[in-house]
Amino acid sequence: MKATPVKGTADYLPSQTLLRDYMQGVILETYRSAGFERILTPAIEHLENLEKSDGGDNLNLMFKIMKRGEKLAEAIAAGGQENELADLGLRYDLTLPLSRFYAANRAKLNNPFKCIQIDKSYRAERPQKGRMREFIQCDIDILGSESPLCELELIHTTATALNRLDIGSFTIKINDRRILKGCLAACGVAPEQMDTVCISLDKWDKIGAEGVQGELESKEIAADVVAKLMTLLGGERSLESVQALCGDTEELTRTRQLIEDVRRLANGSYDAEFDLLLVRGQGYYTGTVFEIQSNKFRGSIGGGGRYDGLVGKFTGENVPAVGFSIGFERIFAILQEQGYQIPTRQRRVAILCEETEAVQAMQLAETLRQNGDSAGLYTRPKKLGKFLNRLEEQGFDGYLVYGETDQPKWFEEK
Amino acid sequence: MKATPVKGTADYLPSQTLLRDYMQGVILETYRSAGFERILTPAIEHLENLEKSDGGDNLNLMFKIMKRGEKLAEAIAAGGQENELADLGLRYDLTLPLSRFYAANRAKLNNPFKCIQIDKSYRAERPQKGRMREFIQCDIDILGSESPLCELELIHTTATALNRLDIGSFTIKINDRRILKGCLAACGVAPEQMDTVCISLDKWDKIGAEGVQGELESKEIAADVVAKLMTLLGGERSLESVQALCGDTEELTRTRQLIEDVRRLANGSYDAEFDLLLVRGQGYYTGTVFEIQSNKFRGSIGGGGRYDGLVGKFTGENVPAVGFSIGFERIFAILQEQGYQIPTRQRRVAILCEETEAVQAMQLAETLRQNGDSAGLYTRPKKLGKFLNRLEEQGFDGYLVYGETDQPKWFEEK
Numbered sequence: 001m002k003a004t005p006v007k008g009t010a011d012y013l014p015s016q017t018l019l020r021d022y023m024q025g026v027i028l029e030t031y032r033s034a035g036f037e038r039i040l041t042p043a044i045e046h047l048e049n050l051e052k053s054d055g056g057d058n059l060n061l062m063f064k065i066m067k068r069g070e071k072l073a074e075a076i077a078a079g080g081q082e083n084e085l086a087d088l089g090l091r092y093d094l095t096l097p098l099s100r101f102y103a104a105n106r107a108k109l110n111n112p113f114k115c116i117q118i119d120k121s122y123r124a125e126r127p128q129k130g131r132m133r134e135f136i137q138c139d140i141d142i143l144g145s146e147s148p149l150c151e152l153e154l155i156h157t158t159a160t161a162l163n164r165l166d167i168g169s170f171t172i173k174i175n176d177r178r179i180l181k182g183c184l185a186a187c188g189v190a191p192e193q194m195d196t197v198c199i200s201l202d203k204w205d206k207i208g209a210e211g212v213q214g215e216l217e218s219k220e221i222a223a224d225v226v227a228k229l230m231t232l233l234g235g236e237r238s239l240e241s242v243q244a245l246c247g248d249t250e251e252l253t254r255t256r257q258l259i260e261d262v263r264r265l266a267n268g269s270y271d272a273e274f275d276l277l278l279v280r281g282q283g284y285y286t287g288t289v290f291e292i293q294s295n296k297f298r299g300s301i302g303g304g305g306r307y308d309g310l311v312g313k314f315t316g317e318n319v320p321a322v323g324f325s326i327g328f329e330r331i332f333a334i335l336q337e338q339g340y341q342i343p344t345r346q347r348r349v350a351i352l353c354e355e356t357e358a359v360q361a362m363q364l365a366e367t368l369r370q371n372g373d374s375a376g377l378y379t380r381p382k383k384l385g386k387f388l389n390r391l392e393e394q395g396f397d398g399y400l401v402y403g404e405t406d407q408p409k410w411f412e413e414k
Numbered sequence: 415m416k417a418t419p420v421k422g423t424a425d426y427l428p429s430q431t432l433l434r435d436y437m438q439g440v441i442l443e444t445y446r447s448a449g450f451e452r453i454l455t456p457a458i459e460h461l462e463n464l465e466k467s468d469g470g471d472n473l474n475l476m477f478k479i480m481k482r483g484e485k486l487a488e489a490i491a492a493g494g495q496e497n498e499l500a501d502l503g504l505r506y507d508l509t510l511p512l513s514r515f516y517a518a519n520r521a522k523l524n525n526p527f528k529c530i531q532i533d534k535s536y537r538a539e540r541p542q543k544g545r546m547r548e549f550i551q552c553d554i555d556i557l558g559s560e561s562p563l564c565e566l567e568l569i570h571t572t573a574t575a576l577n578r579l580d581i582g583s584f585t586i587k588i589n590d591r592r593i594l595k596g597c598l599a600a601c602g603v604a605p606e607q608m609d610t611v612c613i614s615l616d617k618w619d620k621i622g623a624e625g626v627q628g629e630l631e632s633k634e635i636a637a638d639v640v641a642k643l644m645t646l647l648g649g650e651r652s653l654e655s656v657q658a659l660c661g662d663t664e665e666l667t668r669t670r671q672l673i674e675d676v677r678r679l680a681n682g683s684y685d686a687e688f689d690l691l692l693v694r695g696q697g698y699y700t701g702t703v704f705e706i707q708s709n710k711f712r713g714s715i716g717g718g719g720r721y722d723g724l725v726g727k728f729t730g731e732n733v734p735a736v737g738f739s740i741g742f743e744r745i746f747a748i749l750q751e752q753g754y755q756i757p758t759r760q761r762r763v764a765i766l767c768e769e770t771e772a773v774q775a776m777q778l779a780e781t782l783r784q785n786g787d788s789a790g791l792y793t794r795p796k797k798l799g800k801f802l803n804r805l806e807e808q809g810f811d812g813y814l815v816y817g818e819t820d821q822p823k824w825f826e827e828k
Contacts, residue, residue: 002460101425379561390525
């Protein structure tokens with residue numbers, strides 16, 4: 001049998017689990033305090049729903065679950081291909097299950113519905129530091145409202161949680177897909193070229209201006225259009241330069257106001273700025289998109305946006321929706337690397353006793369627990385010194401030999 | 415797209431999620447206080463490990479994950495059957511992953527290792543109330559010790575958690591598989607008949623003495639053996655009657671002492687008794703087995719036992735191990751049915767404001783949050799009365815119209 005976990009998944013030791021539980025606790029408490037309500041949805045989802053969900057690249061990274069029993073036997077006998085052999089899949093994010101949940105339970109929910117999801121998702125990606133095949137996502141979403149209040153609440157609440165986790169300074173990058181598309185149209189990009197041009201622009205940070213230009217040329221975008229794009233994007237890419245190009249659109253006004261409001265609320269505790277090149281991968285985003293950039297560590301530590309069309313795929317009518325997701329695994333990796341110490345921790349005491357003293361030792365343990373400490377029993381070892389060293393290494397704070405004393409001896413006092 | 419969750423899985427509404435989070439919090443806090451440490455393992459496991467795990471019936475209920483990419487294409491092209499098409503599976507319990515975890519991480523763990531696992535498992539069972547295909551298990555296990563202290567700690571800690579959850583009175587049934595097998599041998603059951611006889615005996619509660627007798631006869635167990643079995647099992651099945659039949663074995667002494675110790679510790683807060691017919695399904699149990707019976711609701715609400723052989727399948731050497739699992743979904747179903755109210759709950763306030771007041775309203779919300787309340791923003795609606803009724807229905811405790819007052823109006827004061 002194989003002792004290592006499945007590729008891209010991880011076992012977490014007690015100290016790592018403490019940190020993960022602490023992080024989830026801080027995030028959940030921040031979100032609940034801000035008036036969001038947690039829901040739970042299954043990790044297994046109808047394959048049909050996943051396939052139809054506009055999940056972009058994530059659809060190619062899905063773990064699919066085989067049919068069972070006779071249905072499987074029939075599918076194999078009929079020479080079934082991939083999607084005939086499977087009927088379920090592990091979800092690749094929490095947004096699709098939320099949309100399904102909302103469609104099924106709408107009548108029982110508050111409107112607008114402010115929702116928390118903290119749970120596992122799965123993607124068969126190439127694993128790297130902070131990117132796992134089984135990973136926790138922490139999302140807040142607001143469904144049923146078009147108001148820019150939603151974006152403001154989501155951004156500020158997420159930023160508050162991150163500040164409480166002490167991950168260092170960060171910047172919220174904000175864009176609206178319609179602004180970018182407006183600019184592209186103004187530069188002469190045809191509607192049918194929009195998506196492929198966006199895919200190239202998304203690589204600006206990775207391959208630079210020249211790389212993007214080369215890609216656009218190879219995609220046979222007209223030379224004058226490419227030239228206009230490079231002038232616009234090579235410049236300062238500010239809200240002002242967009243306004244000069246496209247005039248003052250509704251989405252521009254809304255985005256300007258949002259950034260201003262976020263900055264006032266942040267009051268210096270984090271930063272927010274316009275980023276014309278921010279696209280975000282998922283196909284389902286329709287308006288505002290945002291992303292969190294750590295100023296200390298490379299790469300995104302969170303992101304989200306408006307996806308006004310997705311819930312409608314279930315309900316048939318349009319339900320405005322916007323969400324923000326924290327990159328839990330990335331932040332966990334950062335905190336762990338920093339040797340982050342959890343601020344409050346229960347003291348741990350080992351009670352050493354003979355088997356014949358078990359009941360009395362357990363009773364003594366309960367009095368220690370009533371003080372808020374953690375206390376467990378261990379058979380009194382022959383070599384006490386070695387055992388105590390091991391306890392201290394393992395993060396115990398003290399011990400007590402039953403029958404000798406009823407107060408713990410703390411290791412720091414030695 | 416399908417709006418209902420996958421068969422045997424469930425969506426949980428905010429009020430249900432609050433209860434589930436509360437239950438998990440109580441259980442985790444109780445376990446941590448008793449000196450156990452939480453670990454996390456992936457829900458996806460090597461199919462090979464699952465298949466070799468002595469999981470009994472659970473192996474037939476597995477969700478298997480298909481291979482991906484080229485490997486899948488090759489397997490399909492080669493006319494691959496079920497286990498050639500899949501390489502991973504969803505775990506059916508937390509004991510197998512724990513054994514794998516212990517084998518991989520033993521050097522970094524305390525010895526004995528007292529471990530908490532609260533996480534999802536999956537079985538493609540026929541769903542019924544309190545039995546789901548995706549379900550939470552809450553386990554504590556002690557690895558690396560043969561001491562009966564382990565059984566005592568596991569039983570009392572589990573019982574303490576259940577008492578804190580207020581599920582009404584319950585009884586811990588205790589047996590040792592070796593005691594039952596000793597009795598069967600004394601009645602003349604041959605070694606190779608042991609397992610099939612145990613399977614029939616396990617149905618005693620369901621099909622009664624006559625049903626069991628019929629089954630044993632149909633399995634061609636000799637008439638005099640069946641007669642002896644029926645005399646023994648039709649009697650009071652006490653520790654004393656076992657002693658009279660088999661003499662005083664080590665496991666009998668140990669079980670007697672354990673039950674006595676548990677009763678002294680329980681001090682009337684729960685009951686414990688010997689149950690000669692307790693077998694438990696999993697093939698991997700080797701010694702003590704236990705189960706929790708609610709005195710109010712039918713069926714088991716938890717169970718466990720010693721599985722001294724399982725970890726050795728990974729490490730090659732024998733590691734004694736014992737664990738206890740709470741039937742989380744069953745207890746959740748019971749508490750929900752009772753209309754259980756969580757003892758402490760954050761007050762929830764809705765702040766109604768115009769979009770232009772967003773920043774100031776958010777600042778006011780933060781002062782409410784500092785009092786421990788939950789506060790979120792809502793666009794001020796045209797029909798205030800209807801909106802407030804809806805808030806109250808949804809479990810809000812109060813509201814505040816920004817600009818009119820800076821103190822919430824509580825619904826109960828109306």
